[in-house]
Amino acid sequence: MSLEPDCGAHHVPTPVARPEVIDWYPETDWARPLRMWAYTCPCRPVYYELCQEGGKFFIQRFVTDKRGRLQVHETAHEVYAFMIVLWERLRAGQAQ
Ligand SMILES: [Zn+2]
Secondary structure (H helix, E strand, C coil): CCCCCCCCCCCCCCCCCCCCCCCCCEEECCCCCCEEEEEEECCCCEEEEEECCCEEEEEEEEEECCCCCEEEECCCCECCCHHHHHHHHHHCEEEC
């Protein structure tokens, strides 16, 4: 049960007991052209975006640290069929 208020948008639930562990890497380039396909609500300290760059897809993770700075990491870049499965597992709390 979450004690945080529900703003009505999609939030990533508390992960299951043994979630798949996603490999996160430093964000590669702020200036590149990206297309965002989906996102989780940014009202939480950790939120995610499903992005496309060229023909590859990846997930970005945004974390606000204790000093209020936004830390951005991303997954490896993969084909859509792979990344949409990981995105749905993340949204279900089965991957983190
Ligand atoms: Zn929210």
